Amino acid sequence: MPYPCRLPGKVMHSFQPRRAALARQAVRWLVAAGLLLAVARGPSVLYAQSEGSTYTVVSGDTLGEIAARFEVPLDALVSVNGIADPNQIRVGQQLIIPNADGSLPLAAIPTGTVTANAGDSLAMVANRYGLDPAFVGELNGVSSGARLFPGQPIRLPEEAVPPASLRFGAVVDVELPETLIQGRTGRVYVTAERPVVLSGSWNDRPLTFTSIDAEGLRYFAFLPTHALQEPNVYGLTLGYTTAAGVEVSRSWPVTVEAGSYDFQEIVIPEDRASVLEPDVVQAELAKVIEVWSQASPSLYWQDPFVRPIGAEYATTSPFGTRRSYSVGGISDYHAGQDFGAPVGTPVTAPAPGVVALAEPLIVRGNAVLIDHGRGVFSGYWHMSELQVEPGQWVNAGDLIGLVGNTGLSTGAHLHWELRINGIAVDPTQFLDEGAFGAP
Template sequence: MDKMMVTRGQRAFLCLLVILLLFSAQPLEAAPGAEGIIIHVVERGETLSVIASRYGTTVDAIVQANGIANPNLIYVGQRLTIPAQGTVAPEESYVVRLGDTLGGIAHRFGTTVSAIAQANDISNPSLIYPGQRLIIPPGVQQPSELPTPTQVHVVRPGEYLSQIARLYGTTVWALAVANDLANPSLIYPGQRLVIPTRSATLPFPISAVEFVPPRVAQGHTLLLRVRAEGEVSLAGSIDGQSLTFTGAGGEYWALAGFPPWSEPGAHPWSIVATDNQGRSVEASGYVLVTAAEFPIQYIDLPPEREGLLDPELVQAEWARVKALFVQVTPSKLWRGRSLVPVEGEVSSVFGTRRSYEGGPVASYHMGVDYAAPEGAPVVAANSGRIALAEELTVRGGTVIIDHGLGVHSGYFHLSGIAVVPGQEVERGTLIGYVGSTGLATGAHLHWEMRIGEIGVDPTEWTARAIPE
């Protein structure tokens, strides 16, 4: 009897397990309608490409399923049938092994370093460690050609730049400038070339999209200008970064930063314009990121400060300051060009690759260091509001200034602080004094600029007014 009872129990368990496995194998559908059909209700600011990406389908598939004549014209509250094959793309995870790099992991999963860094809240993609579990976002797929303001052409075997120029109605010179080609005769199969935007058509009411500079170097700031016919609200992203637009009367602009580890080449952008009737259109394309050179620096720390390199300590403090960097004050608080905040010689430039204690070159320097005497005055590089003024473990004496629109500046390793949170400061206001607190080997100021959480070269902000 006991043996028969165990056997029945085992059979019941196996049946239950099979049922669970069958149900768990079914794709999860959002907002199911009758007979399992997925219905999506359009929300403000959404476009068909955004909706298609969410459900793992294509714009064409949604257009055909709903009989849409113009994919650029959808409206808030519209009910869209999502083709049956659409599913929400699952996230994968990966446990870092000894010798792994973020670039190698990105290549393995068909995504990018920036995408993995953003998905895992990694401040410096060079600092990963064995045993760390990473969320792997879905692979990034970029079509070779898009009916958008910027096209990308993938070079085929035997093609010349002159042939490609004729194909798109442009010139060899325009292609060379747009793609930073030193020698127009040297292109190779598989190379992705940005096609200049002047021959493309923008959806109404967007009348112009301009990038300043037209191509941006790793570690630098990009200004995006948009003109529209009438008043619109704008949203968008570049390379996964959300854009904060400001402006009125049909003239708008936003800023984006590209970290030193941005992959050279074409990076996707997308802009959504919504009118006062709730109708949205989308323009999208690519911006070209060019390679920059970054030196290598070898640093030996005093024994008592070696513990400040602990990844958990570094990551915990980054989470604290990142929470400030991602806050967006809706108005622009800075004016004109920024000041260099201290008198002193540059001892380490932005983007420097660093090796600590003879280890691998495994980090980027996300600011500029100025060697100066202990106690030398440090001033605000530009006007804004004090977001943080306190002693941190790794950064030492720290002041962070909110300049509005998601732009912040940071001043680290201070020996003394002369401001308080919430205080409004002008360009040149005294904020603290040079020190060697935190992860430092001597008296200096570390100065950095952030657009959102992305660090950019602060000296660019002293060379030109942004926006110009």
């Protein structure tokens, strides 16, 4: 049923009953959230939404005449426009025209933007913010069941959109980066007014939160970013359970930017090609993944890393280099930092931790993994000799092995790798930064 109301130079959109129903739903939410007054600024007029338009006051207009012309309640016209004195309108003033039932037009709702995570539907985004999916669908001009692409901007009522730093319930502050670079590690810091058990996810992987003060009111988590992660906007989600047992969560957009990584072709000698058999590679990978997927209860390290090999040994292949192999048509990226050094050169622990693995492997050669706590592991491959045993505590500078050329290696070197929540990240970042950030 059209609502044909025309004025010179202005075309009103048709009134649709469905929009009014959605609008009432939105009002209930706004009221429930205690936000109605923030929108209304005026006396008790019911707010709802539906498509609306604006009208520019011309000479001789009165509010009463405008209300009559548009067939809308005068008090709604006064209220939606925050007019203090109905006798004081001026020529050129832009007025929002409410719906016939006095509700706020959809187009007049102040909105902000959130971004969709991988796998989100519009309904999932709406539910995450406690909003009616049909209403959010209307606001965005898409159906509530629509699949979204990661990073797709979604309009929500302004009040529902969390700013970068936001209090929600017991959480009184959240600090997080707006952008992360492929292969680098960011951090999110959370301050709470009472001890809380925080959860969260970044790139579909759970975050590991660590308390960083004695009172248990301040927490941080690493945000490891995969070296091959497609540059785009992704959602970072944080949540916790309230004192009343309700699970609450919020999402923030974080932009992943491309890193500057080189390309390298690796020529594998014929006699070593057999180690690239898929079964061998997979079985060994499963073994190391099992080790670095754990998260010890404490963070054993705080200060910046100490270089695990003498400064005179230069980098021969940096972390993140895109690689193709001469055998098997494999293309990949370099998950660690290589230092060229003669066989027998000492390799030392960069930071305190517990040796989680020390044994010969087929691809990685004589290998050591050190558990630095809370899902942070450093790895050392291709060594000629192992100098530690599993379960042993090491401090920064302690000898763990000697440089070698074992496993899938084309010359004596140390391969140094850092895994955070299982993601390989640039270990050299932590030569300049401690666990909690730059000193």
